[in-house]
Amino acid sequence: MFKKFQRWKKDQSDAVRNLSEKKRELLKSEIPDHVAIIMDGNGRWAQKRALPRIMGHHEGMKVVRHITKTANELGIKVLTLYAFSTENWKRPKPEVEFLMKLPVEFLGTFLPELIEENVQVRIMGDATALPPHTLKAVNQAIDDTKHNTGLILNFALNYGSRYEMMEAMKAMMKDHQEGRVKEPLSEELFSTYLMSGGLPDPDLLIRTSGELRVSNFMLWQLAYTEFWFTDVLWPDFTDALFVQAVEDYQNRGRRFGGV
Numbered sequence: 001m002f003k004k005f006q007r008w009k010k011d012q013s014d015a016v017r018n019l020s021e022k023k024r025e026l027l028k029s030e031i032p033d034h035v036a037i038i039m040d041g042n043g044r045w046a047q048k049r050a051l052p053r054i055m056g057h058h059e060g061m062k063v064v065r066h067i068t069k070t071a072n073e074l075g076i077k078v079l080t081l082y083a084f085s086t087e088n089w090k091r092p093k094p095e096v097e098f099l100m101k102l103p104v105e106f107l108g109t110f111l112p113e114l115i116e117e118n119v120q121v122r123i124m125g126d127a128t129a130l131p132p133h134t135l136k137a138v139n140q141a142i143d144d145t146k147h148n149t150g151l152i153l154n155f156a157l158n159y160g161s162r163y164e165m166m167e168a169m170k171a172m173m174k175d176h177q178e179g180r181v182k183e184p185l186s187e188e189l190f191s192t193y194l195m196s197g198g199l200p201d202p203d204l205l206i207r208t209s210g211e212l213r214v215s216n217f218m219l220w221q222l223a224y225t226e227f228w229f230t231d232v233l234w235p236d237f238t239d240a241l242f243v244q245a246v247e248d249y250q251n252r253g254r255r256f257g258g259v
């Protein structure tokens, strides 16, 4: 028994050493400025264990902390996480109420660490529909971290890309019709009206749980993004898998439509 424990302990320390080595290797090549993640598979993770779905969401929230740390360590500039879509309101009321408490719990637990690590919290989505307790916690975090200059942790919260694009188009057309647009209408100008305005487009999109869809997520912004899929469910997603995704990204030759 003791020998088994010794072996397990050595394997653990080898794994940590190998991961640190892999992170050092990554830093010798191009680190993506912006990584976006569709954090899928939380309900299935719970169902596989005969647990309530909300336990999967709660477990998924803990993974957010680890991946944020690793992204910040690697010098990634923006990490966008798809936390709640406009379609998620259709879920059972108790599940939605639980989900709307997760930002409060996450920030209540981790905001001091995020501030310590110079992380800037942002959200992208229609905040008007969020419950008061959720909005209060998010706005507090945005205010407390607005001067931070490290990783931008951008939560897509009550976000839908088609809604975002329609709102941007309406705003740009209104400005244009009322004479506030002093330049030709362009893709660059339109991008400034999106909720992701000011952020670079994602270089790498990660989606967990084996789904091969973008699910109304950043449809405009993903035009030239590298996609990386894994069957692993979000609650089981690890730093090592995140590092693997970035390493695979580095090994792809992006052409932005060129030859």
Ligand SMILES: Cc1cc(N2CCCCCC2)n2ncc(-c3ccc(F)cc3)c2n1
Residues within 6 Å of the ligand: 039, 042, 057, 058, 060, 061, 062, 064, 082, 083, 084, 099, 100, 102, 103, 104, 106, 107, 121, 123, 138, 141, 155, 157, 234
């Ligand atoms: C709705 C929701 C769901 C949510 N899940 C955990 C991660 C897996 C995906 C679904 C469930 N997480 N995880 C973190 C947040 C969050 C959002 C905004 C913010 F400012 C701070 C934290 C969150 N929000």
